[in-house]
Amino acid sequence: MKTIHQSRSGDLLTLSVFLAVANHRSFRAASVELNVTRSAVSHSIKSLEQRLGVRLFNRTTRSVSLTEAGERLAGKLRPAMSSITEALQEVDDFRGTPSGTVRINASDVAVRMVLRPLLARFHKAYPEVHLDIVTDGRLGDIVAEGFDAGIRLAEAVPQDMIAVRIIDNVRFAAVASPDYLGAHGRPIVPQDLYQHDCIRFRFESGAIYRWEFERHGIAETINVAGPLTLTDQVLMVEAAIDGIGIAFVPDFLVAEPLQERKLEQVLDEWCPEFPGLCLYYPGRRHVSSGLRALIETIKTNGRACENLSP
Incomplete structure (x- = not known):
């Protein structure tokens, strides 16, 4: 030290x-x-x-x-x-090799979905860049808190930021274990969830997420109840596999357990898509060589396709 x-x-x-x-x-x-x-x-x-x-x-x-x-x-x-x-940073760019520290603020889901798959390859390609990744569920001010960039749903990106689309759309899935559905039955419409044990999600602000559904232009928001409330969506998936209740999470988190038949999907036709994830950064701030290298790595990883105007 x-x-x-x-x-x-x-x-x-x-x-x-x-x-x-x-x-x-x-x-x-x-x-x-x-x-x-x-x-x-x-x-x-x-x-x-x-x-x-x-x-x-x-x-x-x-x-x-x-x-x-x-x-x-x-x-x-x-x-x-x-x-x-x-x-x-501007002077450092003349070195030709990306270097320095890049501080990223992102939700847990964004870190698992976007950054984790490319960390080893990025480190091998840019050994002089240090990534400082802070997992944070709050929508904080990345400029005031000293971050170079953030990763959030497109709809949550502040209007004065430059955003790079990294995932087109995110779809949610309601899932439960075969044992749970065998014992409690399958919900047919969102209102049926009031008769089920649901695994709730709590934001870091303390608010409980109300499950949002839509079909044929009809929107339903359900304030579910159940035996378990968590702040970690991966734990929610594991709890659903254990038969505790129905979880409502981004579908990429349950692709494997669905394929392995550890979980089954319910209310599929009611589950909506949300605007995808963006990496965003201040438009007036110099983009360091390290951040540029990270953006290019994300793009070449097949997770970015276009720049969005603020």
Whole structure:
């Protein structure tokens, strides 16, 4: 692990440490991002507060939050540090070989569906690029939180971003084990789900996902009930295989268990398609060689076909 040296030449590094803690609201997470010790982060922040003569963070044993002074400093520093980072990236592009760190924010499903299949090949092709992938179910501000790009459903991409389509459409599937359906019967219409045990999905915001169906222009939204609520869709599939109830998940997650007959699909004609996944990034920000290399790798992996205008 590296250590942080306090000096005039270290001012930029100290401010980078401050922004990392401000973005993560965590000394531990900042130390992981910066690859320094947690004590070094704490010492750097303490020294900065002493030099400025103000407290920048409120700290408890359970949380870290910005003071008003800290919020103002972070707000002023983010665009400045972004400009510095972009300037260094532009110079780095002259090396000819993609390098540096690329920070990606994506949902768990997007990571499993898009990034996981190509990670080994990408690392072999671009060994000097470090991918920092954060799995996050929230629709956060990737610019404010220091990410180079995000991956989300096309309909969730902010209008001021440049988006690259990586998957055309995502279709959901309602599935259950043969044993469950044998014991409880098969739902014929969405309303029948009120009589079934369903495996619910909870967003990181705390909201429960209401299952959305559509057929012949008729839309149905069902607030299902059941014995289990999860935040991980892969666990939902496993729970359905175990016979706990009916799960409603992206169909690519259940392709294999359906083929192996561990699961059966129900309400197939009611299951809708949703706009596909996009990788998106700020249009005004310089696109680093590492991010360009990742985009090209996704495209050559057969998962991207067109650029979308914001």
